[in-house]
Amino acid sequence: MISTLLVANRGEIARRVIRAARAQGVRTVAIYSEPDADAPHVAEADRAVALRGSTSAETYLDAPQVLAAARATGADAVHPGYGFLSENAAFARACTAAGLTWVGPDPASIEAMGVKHTAKALAREAGVPTLPDALLDTDDPADWARAGEHVGFPLLVKASAGGGGSGMREVRAADELPDAVRSARAEAARSFGDDTVFLERLLDAPRHVEIQVLGDAHGHVVHLGERECSIQRRHQKVVEEAPSPVVSPELRERMGATAVALAEKLGYVGAGTVEFLVEDAEFLASDASDAASLAPAAFYFLEMNTRLQVEHPVTEEVYGVDLVALQLGIAEGAPLPFAQADVVPRGHAIEVRLYAEDPAAGDRPSPGTLHRYRHNSSGYDDTLRWEDALGTHGEVSAFYDPMIAKVIAHAPTRTAAARTLAAGLAQAEIHGPATNRDLLVAVLRDPDFLAGETRTDFLDHHDALRTPEPATPRVVHLAAAVACTSAARRQHDPLRDLAPPGWRLLRGAPRPAITWAGPDGEVTPDLDGVELRDVTPHGARVTHAGVEYRCRVAHHDGTAFVDDGEGHSAWREVPRLPAPDAAAGGAGPVSEVPGTVVEVLVQEGEHVVAGQKLVVLEAMKMEHPALAAADGVVETVHVAVGQYVEAHATLVTLGAAE
Template identity: 45%
Template sequence: MARNRMIGSLLIANRGEIACRIIRTARRMGIRTIAVYSDADAQALHVRSADEAVSIGPSPPRESYLAGDKILAAAKQTGAEAIHPGYGFLSENAEFAQAVLDAGLVWVGPKPKSITATGLKDAAKKLMQDAGVPTTPGYLGENQDPAHLASEAGKIGYPVLIKAVAGGGGKGMRLVEKAEDFSDALASCQREAASSFGNAHVLIEKYIVSPRHIEVQVFGDSHGNVVHLFERDCSLQRRHQKVIEEAPAPGMDPVTRAAICAAAVRAAKAVDYEGAGTIEFIADGSEGLRADHIWFMEMNTRLQVEHPVTEEITGQDLVEWQLRVASGEPLPKQQEDLSINGWAVEARLYAEDPGKGFLPSTGRLDVLRFGDAPGGRIDTGVYEQAEVSPFYDPMIAKVIAHGATRDQAIARLGDMLEGTAVYPVKTNAAFLVKALAHPQFRAGTVETGLIGRDGEAMAVPPIPSEAALGKATIQLVPNSAVPGFRLNAAPRRRAQFLLDGEAMEIALTGHGVDHPAESTLVTEKGQVWLLSPWRKQGTHGAVIGDGAIVAPMPGKIIAVDVRAGQNVTKGQKLLTLEAMKMEYTLTAPFDGTVTELQAVTDAQVQVDALLAKIAEKAA
């Protein structure tokens, strides 16, 4: 139904930073905002920021943010005219989009038929081939017999990617480098695809050995206009999930840019696209970016997490564009009115512990401070003293920096990350600082396998410098000085401290107190440590033996691969835990026998819950 006026009230069917981001623009435009929230989010920032908020049920997403009927009921209850889905959750659900329209509401997104046309990767690739958009070699057939899929993978040639046709966000994707690994990878991929998307169907693609992930922001309206807002480079990824994104793409020459952006516009027109969308391409970066070495991967029919870098280089508010297009207006700008100004880089700050395999870190944000820099921007959905919940994606914020040049933007982003302090929740800030400093990233030649190769070294937590410890110690012990600050130096007086629980002695002079009563944070290069006075530590409970396998976080047991009494070898898979939308494999710490097995498939478990015990094999 055609509209001739701006939306007056908007329900945001999402949470976290994207809900806050949408509310910010809607408020500036004079639009009344309505938030929805689960039990876990009753005190969340998006709830506090909106003009009105409605509870939609229990914390698990399927009972709240994925419950379309509850969201529609909330819209009816509050008199909302429109629904903005954000990203994730129901944002690319064509049935929900149609239900919104059938309810007489405005859907701030593409038409349901466009979502359907691009929702399955195999169908989308066929559509793009017909539209003259280059696609990667692969198998898109209906035959899902494992033996047939293995045969097709062999014809394509290893390495290959197995991808869920209904996948997204890095879920339902496996890289297989040799034929003997195909069967297990296929089973894992199909299991994850069925669990996450309700569809176990997969396709197979040739894996590009030096792949770069280049994507183009497109926008269409109901008047037949389609434009692009240039490209982004999202090649720095961990387990197929983006870590740092930038715009424009380094090394992109005008000819290649024109070719890839024109292909993106053709792709959008092929599905009669309206609203914000992203065309994702895979590029072979082995010889630099070339127009004939870039292929279509998929289309995302929503606003992307990394949209701020495009906003920063174009000076456009993409959420405003979405709301204007949904209200029936033509695009605010035509292609000739759009240009690139400078460079922008974005890092995703997550509540996770890189030193422990990037396990999610939940709890209260007792300290939350973001670093600052000229051209800096923080998009967040949390605040100091808020809780990081185990139910949802553990993003704390998107940290964005804009500069006149790429080097300036990177330097500014580095300053912002180095000045970030979060406690006691762990974050990946120090990992991001190391990633920004990596020679390949600085050279602008990052390909998607970088973290897979070098990520282990980047994940090692840094050690605080003497200068940082000295500064913190002086703050902790008034009227003292740290002579030249040397740990365990010959002092006039030694003071004992704990640094994240590890005992140390620091040499002090002056007239500081011998037994300081407070604690302080040491912050450096994005890492945070708690420095506190040493005290005799009491008993904090029983110590778990070496053979105990415990849950590293709250989650759901999705597979148990051993039985009680079974002999196992070191590194053998015991079970798989699903938590924070990721799968984690728990393995045997040594050769031995499973003497106890508490893990049960589909059971929910809490952190440190005993799952199994392994008795070590006698030497």
């Protein structure tokens, strides 16, 4: 029996595992990096151990430090969550060698499925349909070209190790292949320590559907239906749901049976997910000639994840199970408490991933201080389930994934779940970095989403959802920001009874024009036709075009954050004499976010052209290229590979082209 569980992770999944373990009467141990010292998962565990360092490699990926934490606290089991060391067979073996119970599959299963091209071979042996592929095991571009012709274009270059979209490049023509292979290999080496890549036929608009499997140590394997995870950006999931809106009972049975067959072939013990690409009937009918060149099955093996998935809560909601509790029971040797015939779905569940990132800027991560984070529940209730990475405030660190929370709705119907989830997201107060909240709400309310048209190219064809129309007229929030900011100043102004703020103490002097920066840029307030009532530093009733809006206003670091239950925005007064921009003057590209330099592609004295890639940073699981704004000559390179730089740091100084 497990008595003390070390949770080798952070954020929302660490909190999720701690909660499940506590419900089982198991003592918990948290580990944390220096940036995570005040993170909620640290406070919620029974014990905590600090790790030396800040980056993932220095902390959560440092197996010796993690094992030392287990020894220091008397832990007898390790739950790896997902990401970090969760699919590291060597770490799993080290845990068992240290006498710890590993809450996960056997290391041999992790190894077998951890290398994608060998995993596909095993899947084929188990009778699972696969797409054409080819391993690139030489450095000769001619060999790559032949492999590409064998696989067929379009294709994907994919890292054989790891996951999450890293080391993946899309190639539509043969002349694009060499650069894609080199780039994917470099990223794979950095991300996974293994630069092996392979080619795989690319389906242009499939659905991404996965099957949850569970196996116990007594030879029993079941599946818990499917999840559809087709709405993605950068090959990473954003919206997940169960069941899929297009998977029929017959297809569910076929996909489930193939997933179980693969798990049985592996002798799989624990929770795992078999991922497929699915071509539904409508897509096949629209592109029959291309589909005819593939195998006759409607689904194809993608990979198997030998761990818990980020999106596991939708399966829990639909099937009424606790997957983490089941993982713990399986690790203790207990048999599965149900058979396949007992697995019956109820209703529909949808999950969204709330990220600190800016969809309007190419989903660029936006680390920073989360001043206020409040929503209608703090765990489970009858409407929404919030799996929060942070507390009511905190720091979105540049060192890790930018997830703030996962939010899950479960309802009798898909439409009801989408409606409930959209409303809950819209009503939350999120003050700080840019987030993808508006995008998520817009997706959940989009007619094509509600109709089940959710293929992997969904966001490509719905680009307007990245910058949706505001739910509340901008002038309403601007009026609330101006009025409440003024009220806040009056509250702290000893001369507030002598003159209203914003007016000079000279008879007849005009009120100065003040510019405010908001969601759409800088504006000078024109509040004609707007009525204000009950103005305080914290809110106001604003009437515009005959409609009253009750606005809440909070001030953080000079910014007024306005919420009204459906709309939200942030406003800041523009200083009349702004401080000089350290990055101004055309010195060269600056870092958009704090990150680590992974490539320096130019040297001093080199001539460059506008748009040329000069330096590549890696931050929050994403590459950020710095480009030349104009033709010029490299005068100074200020960074080196491996160097960590803060946001807005100058990377390269460019001189005028001769």
